[in-house]
Amino acid sequence: MKDQLRQHIQLLPDSPGVYRFxxxxxxxxxxxxxxxxxxxVSSYFNKIEGVNRKTLRLVSEIExxxxxxxxxxxxxxxxxxxxxxxxxxxxxxxLKDDKTFPYICILKEPFPxxxxxxxxxxxxxxxxxxxxxxxxxxxxxxxxRKLYTIRTCHLQLTPNNIEQKKFKVCLEFHIGxxxxxxxxxxxxxxxxxDIDQIRSILKGQVSIVEKYxxxxxxxxxxxxxxxxxxxxxxxxxxxxxxxTKSLVVNRDITDVDVITLIxxxxxxxxxxxxxxxxxxxxxxxxxxxxxxxxxxxxxxxLALLEMQEQSRSGNRTVYSNIPIxxxxxxxxxxxxxxxxxxxxxxxxxxxxxELQRERELLRAEKKSKKNEVLGILQKDMQLPTLPDVIxxxxxxxxxxxxxxxxxxxxxxxxxxxxGYRHFNIKTVEGPNDFASMKEIVYRRYFRLVHEDxxxxxxxxxxxxxxxxxxxxxxxxxxxxxxxxxxxxxxxxLEEIYYPEDSLPLMINKRSPGxxxxxxxxxxxxxxAITFHRQKRSKTFLKTEIEELKGVGKATTEKLxxxxxxxxxxxxxxxxxxxxxxxxxxxxxxxxxxxPAE
Numbered sequence: 214m215k216d217q218l219r220q221h222i223q224l225l226p227d228s229p230g231v232y233r234f235x236x237x238x239x240x241x242x243x244x245x246x247x248x249x250x251x252x253x254v255s256s257y258f259n260k261i262e263g264v265n266r267k268t269l270r271l272v273s274e275i276e277x278x279x280x281x282x283x284x285x286x287x288x289x290x291x292x293x294x295x296x297x298x299x300x301x302x303x304x305x306x307x308l309k310d311d312k313t314f315p316y317i318c319i320l321k322e323p324f325p326x327x328x329x330x331x332x333x334x335x336x337x338x339x340x341x342x343x344x345x346x347x348x349x350x351x352x353x354x355x356x357x358r359k360l361y362t363i364r365t366c367h368l369q370l371t372p373n374n375i376e377q378k379k380f381k382v383c384l385e386f387h388i389g390x391x392x393x394x395x396x397x398x399x400x401x402x403x404x405x406x407d408i409d410q411i412r413s414i415l416k417g418q419v420s421i422v423e424k425y426x427x428x429x430x431x432x433x434x435x436x437x438x439x440x441x442x443x444x445x446x447x448x449x450x451x452x453x454x455x456x457t458k459s460l461v462v463n464r465d466i467t468d469v470d471v472i473t474l475i476x477x478x479x480x481x482x483x484x485x486x487x488x489x490x491x492x493x494x495x496x497x498x499x500x501x502x503x504x505x506x507x508x509x510x511x512x513x514x515l516a517l518l519e520m521q522e523q524s525r526s527g528n529r530t531v532y533s534n535i536p537i538x539x540x541x542x543x544x545x546x547x548x549x550x551x552x553x554x555x556x557x558x559x560x561x562x563x564x565x566x567e568l569q570r571e572r573e574l575l576r577a578e579k580k581s582k583k584n585e586v587l588g589i590l591q592k593d594m595q596l597p598t599l600p601d602v603i604x605x606x607x608x609x610x611x612x613x614x615x616x617x618x619x620x621x622x623x624x625x626x627x628x629x630x631x632g633y634r635h636f637n638i639k640t641v642e643g644p645n646d647f648a649s650m651k652e653i654v655y656r657r658y659f660r661l662v663h664e665d666x667x668x669x670x671x672x673x674x675x676x677x678x679x680x681x682x683x684x685x686x687x688x689x690x691x692x693x694x695x696x697x698x699x700x701x702x703x704x705x706l707e708e709i710y711y712p713e714d715s716l717p718l719m720i721n722k723r724s725p726g727x728x729x730x731x732x733x734x735x736x737x738x739x740x741a742i743t744f745h746r747q748k749r750s751k752t753f754l755k756t757e758i759e760e761l762k763g764v765g766k767a768t769t770e771k772l773x774x775x776x777x778x779x780x781x782x783x784x785x786x787x788x789x790x791x792x793x794x795x796x797x798x799x800x801x802x803x804x805x806x807x808p809a810e
Contacts, residue, residue: 218278232247235278243304243305246292257271315331319341329350343495362392368380410425418489422452430445469531472520482498498568510535530545534558534561580625593718594709600670602624618638619636619741620657621633639652668697675737790802
C-alpha cells in the first residue's frame with residue numbers, strides 16, 4: 214500500500230458514514246457505508262487471506278479515498294444508495310431497472326378522470342402505484358369503473374363551458390356509465406364523493422368502501438327503497454368477488470412490507486411485496502449479481518431501501534426471512550414463525566425461489582449452447598480440453614510506423630473485455646511483424662507465469678506460419694511450448710496452422726467452431742487497428758503542434774492532458790488556450806489550420 218494512502222487511512226474518522234474509492238484516472242470505482250469509516254476502510258488493506266479476487270483487484274486500483282460522515286448508519290445507507298445511483302461505480306451492485314411500471318392517476322381537473330399511465334408527472338395529478346403487473350392494475354381500474362360512474366371523455370368541463378351548453382352527453386351516459394356532468398346533470402360535489410371512494414380503493418383501503426356500500430344498502434332497505442338497496446347490494450357483491458380473488462391472508466394484516474432473500478455463491482434473489490388489508494398491492498422480484506463480498510444483510514438493506522422508494526411505500530412494519538439491521542427510525546422488522554404472517558413470508562420466498570429457478574435454467578441453457586459450440590471447436594481442432602478460455606494476438610503498423618499489438622480474451626465463447634490488452638512494441642525497431650509477435654506473446658505469458666495466474670486453453674495467432682513460429686519461440690523460452698495448444702489462422706482461405714505441421718487444417722466453412730475462431734480473430738484485429746489509429750493520430754498531433762515555432766514538448770503535453778484531442782485544441786477559444794499555456798503560446802496554437810477547412 215502506498216505510504217500516502219496508509220497515512221490518510223489513519224486520519225479517517227471513527228464514525229458512521231460513507232467512503233468513496235477513486236482510481237488513478239480519478240474515477241469513482243466504489244462507494245461503501247460503515248458504522249466506523251476508519252475500521253471498515255482499514256479492513257480492505259489489512260485482510261489478505263480469504264479475500265476474493267475481485268476485492269483484491271478493487272484494492273489494487275485505489276488511488277484516493279474520500280468520505281462523508283453521517284449521523285447514523287441508516288443515514289449512511291441512504292447516502293450510499295444515492296451515490297451509487299448517481300455514479301454507478303463499477304464495483305458496486307447496481308439496483309437498476311429498465312422497466313417502466315404503470316400507475317393509476319386521478320387527474321387534477323374539474324370532474325377528474327381516472328387514467329393509467331407509465332409517466333410519473335406529480336404536477337398532473339395524484340398517482341397510485343407503480344403496479345408491477347399490468348393485469349392487476351387494469352383489474353383495479355375496472356373495479357373502480359364498475360362501482361362508480363366516472364367519465365372517460367377528454368372534455369374540458371369548466372363551469373363556464375357547462376353553463377354555455379358546449380357539450381352533449383355521449384353513449385356512456387345512455388348505457389349508465391356516466392351521469393352526464395358535461396350537461397350539468399351531475400354536480401361536482403357529488404362526483405368528487407365517488408372520487409374519494411375510488412381513492413380509498415387505490416390506497417388498498419377496501420374496507421372503507423365496503424362499509425359505505427353496506428351502510429347505504431341498510432339505509433335504503435330501512436326506508437323501503439328496495440331497488441336502491443339492491444343497487445348497493447350488487448356493488449357490494451362485486452367488491453367482495455374482487456376481494457376474494459386478491460385476498461391472500463388475514464384482512465387484519467395491513468400496511469406491511471414483506472421482503473425475502475434467497476442467496477447462492479454468485480447471485481441473490483429478492484422478492485418484495487406491499488400488503489394492504491391482507492391483499493398484495495405491489496410485488497416485485499429481482500436478481501442481484503454479487504460484486505465483492507456483500508453479506509445477505511447488506512444486500513437486503515439496500516434492496517429494501519430501493520424497493521420502498523420505487524413502490525412509494527411508507528409502511529413501518531417489515532416482515533422478512535432474515536434480520537434487517539438498517540431500518541428507518543420507527544420501523545419494526547419481524548421474522549414471523551407461525552400463522553398468516555408466516556404464510557406471507559413463505560409466499561414471498563416462493564416468488565424469490567421461482568425467479569432463482571428461472572434464471573438458473575436460462576444460464577444453464579446458454580452455457581449448454583456455448584459448450585456445444587466449444588465442443589465442436591474442440592473436435593474440429595482436436596484439442597485435448599474444451600477451449601473455455603481463448604486468447605488471440607494481432608499486431609498492426611502503418612508503413613513501419615507506430616507498431617502496436619493487441620490481445621483479446623474470450624471466456625466460454627464470449628468476449629471478456631476486461632481481459633483485453635494493448636501492447637506498445639518496445640524491443641523491435643521497424644516493421645518486423647514476426648519479432649513483434651514474439652515480443653508480445655513472451656511479455657503476456659511471462660507475466661501470467663510470474664503472477665501465478667491461470668493460462669488459457671488455446672492461443673490463437675492472427676497470421677500464417679511466420680507469426681505462429683515467432684509465438685512458439687516465445688513459448689519455448691518460457692518453457693510453455695507443448696503445454697498450451699497454439700494455432701495460427703490465415704485470413705485468405707481461413708486455414709488453421711499448427712506448429713511443426715506442414716499442411717494446414719481446413720475446417721468446414723459452415724462449422725460453428727470456425728465461426729467462433731473467425732469472430733475471435735476479427736475482434737483481435739479490430740482492437741489492434743483501433744489502438745493503432747489512436748496512437749498514430751496522437752503522434753501526428755504531437756508532430757503538428759511541435760513544428761510550430763515557439764511550441765515545445767512541455768507545451769504539447771499540457772495541451773494533450775487538458776484537451777485530449779487535436780480537434781478540441783482547434784475548437785478551443787483564445788481564453789481557454791490562454792488558461793492552459795499562456796497568452797503568447799495561445800496565439801501560436803490558434804495558427805493551426807484545420808485540414809478540412
